[in-house]
Amino acid sequence: MKKLIARISGGTALYGISFIDPVRLGEKATRPLLRQPVYCPLNLSELPFKSTYHKFTSIDANNQFQKIIQTSGYTVAANLSTSHWGFHLGSELNNITKYSIEQYKQNSTLSAGIFLTDYSFIPTKSFRIPMEEMHNFNSHVSIGVHHLGGIYLRTISVTTESLSSIDELEKTGVKHFNASVGAGFQQYNIGGGISIESFQDTGEHTQNKQIQKQAQVKSHIKCYGPPCTNPNLFCQIINTHSSTWHIIDRSDLKSLVPVWELMKDHNDIYIREAAKFIKHAWLEQASKYSHISVINCKIERIM
Numbered sequence: 001m002k003k004l005i006a007r008i009s010g011g012t013a014l015y016g017i018s019f020i021d022p023v024r025l026g027e028k029a030t031r032p033l034l035r036q037p038v039y040c041p042l043n044l045s046e047l048p049f050k051s052t053y054h055k056f057t058s059i060d061a062n063n064q065f066q067k068i069i070q071t072s073g074y075t076v077a078a079n080l081s082t083s084h085w086g087f088h089l090g091s092e093l094n095n096i097t098k099y100s101i102e103q104y105k106q107n108s109t110l111s112a113g114i115f116l117t118d119y120s121f122i123p124t125k126s127f128r129i130p131m132e133e134m135h136n137f138n139s140h141v142s143i144g145v146h147h148l149g150g151i152y153l154r155t156i157s158v159t160t161e162s163l164s165s166i167d168e169l170e171k172t173g174v175k176h177f178n179a180s181v182g183a184g185f186q187q188y189n190i191g192g193g194i195s196i197e198s199f200q201d202t203g204e205h206t207q208n209k210q211i212q213k214q215a216q217v218k219s220h221i222k223c224y225g226p227p228c229t230n231p232n233l234f235c236q237i238i239n240t241h242s243s244t245w246h247i248i249d250r251s252d253l254k255s256l257v258p259v260w261e262l263m264k265d266h267n268d269i270y271i272r273e274a275a276k277f278i279k280h281a282w283l284e285q286a287s288k289y290s291h292i293s294v295i296n297c298k299i300e301r302i303m
Contacts, residue, residue, distance in 0.1 A: 005040060005127065008148060009070065009224075009247040013129065016141040017072050017256060019298055020285045037129050045123035047147045047249055052119045057111040057166060059157070066117075069151070070224065072142075073250035074121070080253075080294060110205055113159035114169040116177065120231065121248055122238045123149040141259060144251020150225025150238040151248050154180070157218045164201045164213060172199045176217050193219045224248065253294060258282065258302065 005013050018024045052074070056062040068077040125148045158173045176197065197217050200210045221229050224246040228234040237244055260282075263275035283299065290296045 004042070004242065005037065005129075008245050012071055012247050013127075013146050013250075015071075016259060017076070019256070019295060020282065020289075040127050040129050043126050045126040045147045045149065046145075047121070047123040047126070047149075049123065050121050052121070054117050054119070055170065056115045056117075057113065059113070059115060062115040062117065062155075066153070066222070069119075069248075070246075073147070073247060074119070074151075075249050075252045076256075109166055110163040111166050111169065112161070112163055113157060114166060114173060115155065115157045116170070116173045117153055117155040118177070120152040120154075121149065122152070122225070122235050123147050123248065124238060124242075124245060125149075141257060141262070142250045142255050143257055144255030145249075146247055146251075147249040148245045149248050150223065150234065150244065150246060152225070152231050152234050153222040155220045155222065156180075157220075158197075158215050159218075160213060160215045162213075163205065164215075165205070168199055168201050169215065172197050172215055172217065176219070180219065253297075256298075258298075 005011075054065065056065070065077050065081065068080065126145050127148070128143070128145045154177075156173045156176050158169045158176075160169070176195075195217050197215050199213055199215060201213045202208060202210045223234060226234060226237040226241070226244040228237060258279065260275035260279040263271050263278070266272055266275070279302070283302065286295055286299055290299055
């Protein structure tokens with residue numbers, strides 16, 4: 001089991017999570033544990049199978065969200081997104097074909113592009129590293145449940161040469177999504193596909209007149225698991241081959257505890273003193289970013 005923990009997702013479970021630098025907020029810390037846990041049982045995952053849909057008006061925000069999912073799990077990424085730190089998100093759907101434009105609130109009305117991603121989570125097993133097995137995790141570490149399995153991502157990007165109505169761009173993307181669902185995503189591949197779609201843009205920016213525009217629509221599949229474009233086969237492989245598993249969730253932000261909490265009661269007095277120093281240093285650095293709600297919340301819990 002300990003070898004499995006060290007291997008899955010590049011040993012992500014053996015790393016802490018950064019909560020100092022806003023640019024790297026929620027990302028994997030730079031150094032792992034000094035050693036693997038000796039004891040850590042593998043259990044059934046209580047995480048349900050689900051399909052979750054998100055949208056972004058920035059490719060950087062889209063990529064950042066996916067990167068945090070890889071290192072910190074979906075729940076942490078979603079928690080960070082609610083703080084509005086670098087994200088523009090939609091909400092969750094059970095089925096992409098049931099999507100309705102009116103379900104989302106827009107922070108803005110215009111964009112030159114929109115990025116729509118459907119995340120399908122296939123959970124298999126879970127584990128939780130006991131606190132007595134944790135050593136040297138850097139800033140913060142998850143004491144919550146780590147869920148294993150795979151994530152199947154289907155992304156549609158819709159971009160134009162000029163600012164257009166987000167609603168209209170989204171309708172174009174959803175239309176393409178629904179057509180792909182009907183075809184069983186047979187035209188999808190890991191590298192992606194490109195097409196040109198026409199749409200009617202309208203709004204205050206067009207003085208409420210309909211203007212014919214063209215958008216470039218790109219489709220792309222990304223897998224946290226076996227590199228398989230067929231969603232049914234992807235699910236089958238995940239459930240039969242543990243070598244393809246990834247960490248898909250690591251509980252929420254409340255499960256993250258400061259590293260000095262693991263050191264303060266150590267038998268070695270030097271480690272106990274180091275815990276005080278690390279706590280002081282983190283608070284000094286974190287206070288510079290107290291305007292960020294998730295960082296401020298951590299500061300208030302410590303003070």
